Amino acid sequence: MLLDMRPGTPSFADVQELVGLGIEEGPELDYKKQLPGRPPSEHKELLKDVCALANANGGWLVYGVPEELDADGKKTGLPGEIVGVGDINDDEERLRLQSIIRQGIAPRLEANPFVVRSEAGLTCVALWVPPSTYPPCMVISGSDSRFWMRQGGGKYAMDIEQIRRAFVESETWLERLRSFREERLKAIGGVGAGPGLLMPPWRGRLAMHVAPLSSMRGGRLDVVGACRAHPAMPMNTLNLTTRINLDGFIRFSTSHDGHLVSYIQVFRSGVIESVDCLVFKGHGHERPENHHIFEEDFVSLIGSQVRDQLPLLEELALAPPYVVMVSLLGVNSWELAYSSTRGGVLDRDDIVLPELLLERREDVDAALAEIDELLWQAAGLERRPQ
Numbered sequence: 001m002l003l004d005m006r007p008g009t010p011s012f013a014d015v016q017e018l019v020g021l022g023i024e025e026g027p028e029l030d031y032k033k034q035l036p037g038r039p040p041s042e043h044k045e046l047l048k049d050v051c052a053l054a055n056a057n058g059g060w061l062v063y064g065v066p067e068e069l070d071a072d073g074k075k076t077g078l079p080g081e082i083v084g085v086g087d088i089n090d091d092e093e094r095l096r097l098q099s100i101i102r103q104g105i106a107p108r109l110e111a112n113p114f115v116v117r118s119e120a121g122l123t124c125v126a127l128w129v130p131p132s133t134y135p136p137c138m139v140i141s142g143s144d145s146r147f148w149m150r151q152g153g154g155k156y157a158m159d160i161e162q163i164r165r166a167f168v169e170s171e172t173w174l175e176r177l178r179s180f181r182e183e184r185l186k187a188i189g190g191v192g193a194g195p196g197l198l199m200p201p202w203r204g205r206l207a208m209h210v211a212p213l214s215s216m217r218g219g220r221l222d223v224v225g226a227c228r229a230h231p232a233m234p235m236n237t238l239n240l241t242t243r244i245n246l247d248g249f250i251r252f253s254t255s256h257d258g259h260l261v262s263y264i265q266v267f268r269s270g271v272i273e274s275v276d277c278l279v280f281k282g283h284g285h286e287r288p289e290n291h292h293i294f295e296e297d298f299v300s301l302i303g304s305q306v307r308d309q310l311p312l313l314e315e316l317a318l319a320p321p322y323v324v325m326v327s328l329l330g331v332n333s334w335e336l337a338y339s340s341t342r343g344g345v346l347d348r349d350d351i352v353l354p355e356l357l358l359e360r361r362e363d364v365d366a367a368l369a370e371i372d373e374l375l376w377q378a379a380g381l382e383r384r385p386q
Helices: 012-021 044-054 090-104 160-188 213-217 223-229 295-315 361-378
Strands: 029-032 059-063 067-069 075-079 112-117 123-129 148-151 154-157 192-194 205-212 240-245 248-254 260-267 272-276 292-294 322-329 335-338 341-345 356-358
Touching: 012 112, 012 123, 029 044, 044 059, 044 090, 044 123, 044 148, 044 154, 090 112, 090 123, 160 205, 160 213, 160 322, 205 213, 205 295, 223 248, 223 260, 223 295, 272 295, 292 295, 295 322, 295 335, 295 361, 322 361, 335 361, 356 361
Parallel strands: 029 059, 292 335
Antiparallel strands: 059 123, 067 075, 112 123, 148 154, 205 272, 205 322, 240 248, 248 260, 260 272, 322 356, 335 341
């Protein structure tokens, strides 16, 4: 169903399903008979609707579906018959809606319009509005510079107290995420990352966290079903074991002597934790003079893990932005190398790289480039040696 997609790839059948089941407007769904017109004066309602959804949990504006009216001519919130939005140029309309939203809301918001058609040629537009990365956002178009919030099947202008509380909560989300990361790194760097998981005695561990910013809002997700639909794997699949645990769902591999080698833990909040204790071991881990981290292999591994995990987050209906956090534990005096070129030396035991934000799936390559640059700087070099 469309309400389960965040944003996914909706089709005309998803719109038909909403109408066929009589799904009423709610906190994440709003029906609209027609698209906003060309004059700026006709953009106000769109901007208010988008702002309200973004300041809540995100949601869908479905154009081409009017609301049913009661005997008194008042809107009921129930979907009427699909009428469509007429003939439009798909690319032009998508760009137009995105431009209106980018220019009319602050901080900048990236909404995703999807043009969907029936076999008979009836056209609707499903506009996905993500939760704001830095709430609260506000309408900045014309004279109506206000903060809006979605509640039930409607919207309202936020008062001063609600605006103040939204700013405070926004600041605490990232702090909560940092506290969570700090707590987890203490466990990963110790002897046990979780109940029954014995960390190996050797040093040199990679820890990565991919967290939807919305995961800090609280809530418990069906991670078991999602992990079965999209079986994200740990970095090493030796002696693989899968199980449900109190935190959510885990897949892990162990060595012949029972030590943990690699695991991926999906927390019920939607945070994904990946840890590997062999990622550096294949390059002479046991001999201090051969403690090398090969940059190409390392960055490639991070990229493949992030890309493998994005479908799982989509299955959990967790929309971007995602925060990517990479940490290298127990790597003091290790050397960062590029191909046969020897590079700089890491000067501390734990390298905790700054958080990176993915606002779209396409941002992965840019994030990897930033991780690469930060890694070389941690090794005392401005960039990769030529």
